[in-house]
Amino acid sequence: MEGIGEGVRHVVLAVARIDLGVNTREYIKSIEETLNHVSDRVSALLISPPIGPLYDTLRGRKKYTSYKNNLNNLLSRLSSLSRRRGVTIMLSPVLKRAGNKLYVTNVIVPPIGTPVFRGRSMVPLTEGIAGGSELELVKVDSVNLCFSISKDLEIPEISRICLFKRGDAIIAVNPPLITRRNPELTLYLAMARARENRIPIIGIGGYAEEGNIQQPTFIVRSDGRVAEVSDTPEPNIFEIEVPASMRQYNLELAKKYTKIVKEYLIKGFHLY
Numbered sequence: 255m256e257g258i259g260e261g262v263r264h265v266v267l268a269v270a271r272i273d274l275g276v277n278t279r280e281y282i283k284s285i286e287e288t289l290n291h292v293s294d295r296v297s298a299l300l301i302s303p304p305i306g307p308l309y310d311t312l313r314g315r316k317k318y319t320s321y322k323n324n325l326n327n328l329l330s331r332l333s334s335l336s337r338r339r340g341v342t343i344m345l346s347p348v349l350k351r352a353g354n355k356l357y358v359t360n361v362i363v364p365p366i367g368t369p370v371f372r373g374r375s376m377v378p379l380t381e382g383i384a385g386g387s388e389l390e391l392v393k394v395d396s397v398n399l400c401f402s403i404s405k406d407l408e409i410p411e412i413s414r415i416c417l418f419k420r421g422d423a424i425i426a427v428n429p430p431l432i433t434r435r436n437p438e439l440t441l442y443l444a445m446a447r448a449r450e451n452r453i454p455i456i457g458i459g460g461y462a463e464e465g466n467i468q469q470p471t472f473i474v475r476s477d478g479r480v481a482e483v484s485d486t487p488e489p490n491i492f493e494i495e496v497p498a499s500m501r502q503y504n505l506e507l508a509k510k511y512t513k514i515v516k517e518y519l520i521k522g523f524h525l526y
Contacts, residue, residue, distance in 0.1 A: 263396040263498040264307065265455065266295040267423075271471035274305045274429055275491025278324070282331050284489065289339045291491055294383045298342040298394050300458050302404055302429040309431050311349060321349055340365050342394065346427045346458065347375065347403050351431060355384040355476040360392065360401050360427075375403035376412055376515055379432065380404040385519060388512050389415045396498045402447075402455075403427045407440070410520060418508040422446075423496045424455045428469040430462050441470050449478030452462045456494060461487045485518045 270282040282305045296391065303325070311321040325348055336343050337404050341353070346360035350371050358375040374386025389412060391398045400416035402424050418425055424447065437459075444455045453474045461468035465487025473485040474495050484490040 262493050265395045265397040265498075266293070266495050267298050267300060267394070268296045268492060268493045269300040269456050269471060269473070269492055269496060270494075271460055271484050271488075272301070273462060273487070273489075274460040275476045276304055277306075278304065278328055279329070282335070283294045284344075285332070285335060288339060288489070288491060292341065293493060295495075298344050298393070298421060300344050300346075300456060302427065302458050302460055303345055303348060305429050305431050305460075305462060308347065308349065308429075309510055311394065311434070312383070314382075318349065318351060321361055322351075325341065329361065329363060329369045332499070333369065333491075336363045336365045342457055345393070346425070347379075347429065347432065357384050357386060358403055359386075360403075362392065367494065373401045375401075375406055377403075377405035377409065377519065379404055387516075388509065389419065389504040389508075391416075391419055397422045398447075398498075399423055399425050399496075399498050401425045401427060404433045406445045406446065409510075409515060410447065410450060411514050411518075412455070413451050415508050415511045416516070417451040417453060417501070420499060420501045420503050420512065421453065421472075422499050423494075424451075424453055425436060426455050426457045429460050430467040430469045433469050437468060437470050441472060441474075441480070441483065444472065444474045445478045446475055448474045452476045454494070454496060456492075457483075459485075472521055 270288045282359035305322045310316040344365040373390040378385045400421040455474040457472040460472040470485045473481040482492040
């Protein structure tokens, strides 16, 4: 296990690298196997869902109703696993409709209670998907996590917002096929964002098509050094202790940087 920093209040997270090109049954089997190998100290498991349903919906091949039914089935099975193992499962990215808009978000599956959708990507993944209006933190025990989904990692100001909102770690979510970026660049971007903001970054990646497409799974220290990385078509698990920081909130600067990001997006910074 890789520990980062010292702190009285902390949380131990596990990030899993698995085959994301499988069906729900095979996926659940992989998660069960993963949970068999995490230590008793782990409070939450970070994973991405199977990429097929999400990719097909983003590309207009399937309707959102079909995707929602698939996701509900997956969440039901993950909830059963979470209850049995006593570990929170944090799933990202997923689609969620709010009003007449679709957002890319995260879902927290706790051992007790129902799944909760929290946080949205600020940069839309494709046309027809809305970006979140602000960066929302996700709290696990006493630790604040910022989810940076796919293209969010490419805009430095989004990571800086996390810093000003007193985030303790950034979760960089880059599933293969969904994130269309050179895998090496993904790691380099994470190293830069960690170093710029003195914050650890945990990368949720994965592989599909027998490893022909992949994004790295990694842990980058707050000084930008790589602590753990896997880019092979093999299952893997990394654990990390994340302490709660003693940073002060700076909501004024958070608002300022949020405005900058919105201006970027209005000008067409992102490319579909």
